[in-house]
Amino acid sequence: MSDRQQRPLRADARRNRERILHTARDAFAAEGIAVPLDEIARRAGVGAGTVHRHFPTKEALFEEVVREHLEQLTRDVRAALDVEAEAGAAFFGFLARMTAEADAKQDLAEAITAAGSPVGARTEELAAELRELFGSLLLRAQQAGAVRDDVDAADVQAVVVAALTAGRRRDAGDRSGRLARVVFDCLLPRPSGPAGSGA
Amino acid sequence: MSDRQQRPLRADARRNRERILHTARDAFAAEGIAVPLDEIARRAGVGAGTVHRHFPTKEALFEEVVREHLEQLTRDVRAALDVEAEAGAAFFGFLARMTAEADAKQDLAEAITAAGSPVGARTEELAAELRELFGSLLLRAQQAGAVRDDVDAADVQAVVVAALTAGRRRDAGDRSGRLARVVFDCLLPRPSGPAGSGA
Amino acid sequence: MSDRQQRPLRADARRNRERILHTARDAFAAEGIAVPLDEIARRAGVGAGTVHRHFPTKEALFEEVVREHLEQLTRDVRAALDVEAEAGAAFFGFLARMTAEADAKQDLAEAITAAGSPVGARTEELAAELRELFGSLLLRAQQAGAVRDDVDAADVQAVVVAALTAGRRRDAGDRSGRLARVVFDCLLPRPSGPAGSGA
Amino acid sequence: MSDRQQRPLRADARRNRERILHTARDAFAAEGIAVPLDEIARRAGVGAGTVHRHFPTKEALFEEVVREHLEQLTRDVRAALDVEAEAGAAFFGFLARMTAEADAKQDLAEAITAAGSPVGARTEELAAELRELFGSLLLRAQQAGAVRDDVDAADVQAVVVAALTAGRRRDAGDRSGRLARVVFDCLLPRPSGPAGSGA
DNA sequence: GATGAATGAGTATTCATTCAT
DNA sequence: TATGAATGAATACTCATTCAT
Structure with missing residues (x-):
């Protein structure tokens, strides 16, 4: 390794x-x-x-922290793919687990997004691998009708960061990532219309 | 003052x-x-x-920037409340407008959240006023059945930040805040069950 | 300027x-x-x-010091060229003056030589100009038979540095650059043979 | 000891x-x-x-390097003194040999001169011994009329360092220490006048 | 009031030296 | 003894803040 x-x-x-x-x-x-x-x-x-x-360098340390995080996520996605479960449950289960784990790591998610993210080649590779695996997980969930069709993996990634961001806001009140799960609801299939139908 | x-x-x-x-x-x-x-x-x-x-001080400058932002938001909420429109449309219209405005100000939202937010008393007042007004807007929308009942104003605030965060992720592809609107969909009433039903 | x-x-x-x-x-x-x-x-x-x-940066400061030195030397060479004097006297006079001036600057000469001399473009220009002017002074002295023919400007430059190096060695004893002048004698025309005849 | x-x-x-x-x-x-x-x-x-x-300490290592250098020089001077050769040839031969040897060691000569030369007692002894032996070599050459009379051993030492300094300047062009030998020419007896007659 | 030069505490990084394995 | 990890003082450089012009 x-x-x-x-x-x-x-x-x-x-x-x-x-x-x-x-x-x-x-x-x-x-x-x-x-x-x-x-x-x-x-x-x-x-x-x-x-x-x-x-x-x-400081950047090297930061990048290593990011890398460890990515590796953990990759392991989690792999596990979700391996489990012989209903596709939607696997998908949302992964999101929920990530949210739960991300207890202290949450601000990291933001840090990753926020900074210019001076990531090196190795980190880029890891991220690409994660993206691909996650793409599979998403596709299966969409084919099973558990996730709306008008979002792609990158959208979901953004939503995940968003959910973490949201969840973090409520230090005390938000028990066990309730708010994050609320945000994830936006990924459910729309009953009637396309995205943004509420506006 | x-x-x-x-x-x-x-x-x-x-x-x-x-x-x-x-x-x-x-x-x-x-x-x-x-x-x-x-x-x-x-x-x-x-x-x-x-x-x-x-x-x-630098903090004073930062806080003034935040304050101006809050004042603008307050004006926007007031306008949304004044307009004799359908409550749900008013609510989501406000969110959409905020998202649109927040074009370049988006990172600011994050900055506000991220930093220790060393806000002074005056800024706290402004924020409280904004919260109250926004609470009214939300309540009306909920009473009209346009917004799910299991979220409060603070939740929505978090979702807004989340939406901005998400929207920012897609530099090129995300035209006119599509992703932000996707995230806002999580505020729509759930057809069947409570929040987090998707998991 | x-x-x-x-x-x-x-x-x-x-x-x-x-x-x-x-x-x-x-x-x-x-x-x-x-x-x-x-x-x-x-x-x-x-x-x-x-x-x-x-x-x-520190290098910038160092380079500026070098630059000032070069500018002074350039002024001196110009003066030596302008004076309507016997070519040999002009040449050796310049060397003597440089030696005398170089009182405290001597170690600088070495510093210039020693370090990787991270000189910028502007400094390179100055040095080139100095080299050219000094070449003229040398050529005139050689044509007048005051300086041996088998050395070029770069040689003399090296000899100058050498003379300064030598002169510096004798902190107390060496009155008014006597040792430097001794070294300069190697530039006089050889009575009989080519360079290195003494070996 | x-x-x-x-x-x-x-x-x-x-x-x-x-x-x-x-x-x-x-x-x-x-x-x-x-x-x-x-x-x-x-x-x-x-x-x-x-x-x-x-x-x-680092200084101890540096000093040991210097010491080895001095010991080598001392051996060389002894050899030059022992050889039953013409005094001038022995003297200039020693200088030439030193120059040749000093191929890669040149910068060391400068280092020795440049740094505060934090030499210990033992090194001082060695240097004194070298000075004395070298003084003999010089005196014999002067008595034989091969070296000008107005320089002493310390002068010559300085000239040697100067020659090394000069020789180093011409990375490519200066084959086999030509420039160093040019500088050594300043040690030849002056035909007519005293040192510095060129000025 | 405006300017921008001066200040100096703070930060990342290097490296001689010490010390546990 | 050898190793190389740990130490911490030293150093170049940054930047919020102050102050002379």
Whole structure:
């Protein structure tokens, strides 16, 4: 999987790497990409130099956080595709799970969207793979009549981000992503007319 | 209300103030709150000191931009309430108009949500007023059966931000906020069950 | 001459600029390019930001120092060419003057040679102009039989750097560049044979 | 005097030491003293800690490189003194040999001169010894009338550095140290007058 | 009032040195 | 002993804010 390290990292080094990544994930999520690296280092309990040993630049660290997120999503989509379930349930189940997981990662979603997203080639690949797999999941759900036909995978991706954005707004009141699920309702087939029929 | 200015600004001072505000609005929208003040000053064609004369801190400038946005929204909601139209049409018309206006201001919506939103008391007041007015608009639409009952004003606010977020994702393909309207469909009454019935 | 500033700098700004340049010249000469910018700022009595306002990068500051040096040399060569004097005297007089002037600037000569000399286009131009003018001075001296024929302008340039290098070695003992003049003797016509006859 | 090594180094340790020294010599020569120790370690194929085991500080490593250079020069001067040859030939032959050898080591000469040359006592001793031996070589050449009388050993040392400096300037064109030999011509006896007669 | 130069605290990054494995 | 990960001081550069002109 990971071919960047010729030989496995020493135990303590890997521990540090994980701690930095974990701390960075939280920090980026909570405070955006503007959080100082020194602060991340401090919270992770390591020196500033250690952060730079593992992630040569701040962007590299950010990208790694994004990458981990994408990998998790890819695993989730694969699981949803493998499960022998009704297509619509598989689709909305995936959305629901993502929303649930995205507890602390939510702001990350925004960060991904917001920033110029200086993603490297490897990250682009991962994203493309995810898009393709997700496309399959969507198509099956549409063919089963569980999702409206006038949206494509990119639309849904946008809606997902939107749902996360919405869900995040209600820190306390919104139990278990109710608002996110409300937004997902816009993906249901329209009884009578095309999109925007409500206007 | 505003007692910061004892006497009306000189004509040139007011012109400068307007130019700075306008430039800041665009800059914050396009590049986020991280844009340097010097850059805003340069684009507005004034010196850095002039920006600080009108807006003592960067936050103050940002907040003023937010405030103007809120004021515009308040005016729009009032107009929607005043018009003797069908309640659902008024409600969705307002959403559509907001979406359309938010062309370049979209990133601002996010900025507002994203940042710690260091809003002052005056801004809070404005927001509260807007919430109340908007609540009326929503209630009327719900009473007319045009909007599902299980959402409140805060939910809708979140959905609006979500719609803007979604709409922004599709730079080229999304003509005239189609995606935003798709998201708004989630506000329509559910034919059969409660929110989240799709899962 | 200087076309970088649209309008003349304010009096205090120009004063600061001059002080920074002067301080940098001494600092680079005495301690090489490794001297911290903060140190230069401190010695010049300005803040670090002020140095960066006038010279966006450290390299830019270094290059400006080099440029000033080149300009001075160019002026000197021009003067040597204009004077209606015996060609050999003009040539060696120029060398002697350069040596004398180069009191504190000597280490600079080395710095110029030593570093990768990240010189910009404008500096290259200046250097080319200097080379051409100096070539004329040399040619006249050679035609007058005052300088050996088997060296070209680039050789002499190298010898000059060498002479400065040599002269610098003897901090106390070497009065008025005696050692530099010794080195310059290698440029005199050889009585009998070609270069390297001494080996 | 040197009590750092109680017992002879283990074979592999000595091999490492030699590799580090050799790598450092090349690195300092090519890129100056600013080259990172990590880089030297990497090129030598050892860990950073190993460099520090053999040379406690970077300066210590640098000084050791200088010391080796001085030792080589001392051997060369001794050889020149021992050879029963004409004094002038011995002297200039030594200079020529040094120049030839100094192919890649040239930048080192400069590094030695340039840096504050933080040489320790042991290095000072070596340098003193070299100076004395070299003084003998010079004196014999002067007594034989092969070298001008108005220079002393320190002058010549400076001229040597100057020659190396000059020779380095002409990357391609200067075959086999021609320019260095030109500079050495300044050491020949002046036909008529004192040093600097050309001015 | 307007200008833009000066300030200086803050940030990412490098690197000599130390230390756990 | 060797390794290379960790440290943290140092350094170039940015930018909000202040102030002289």
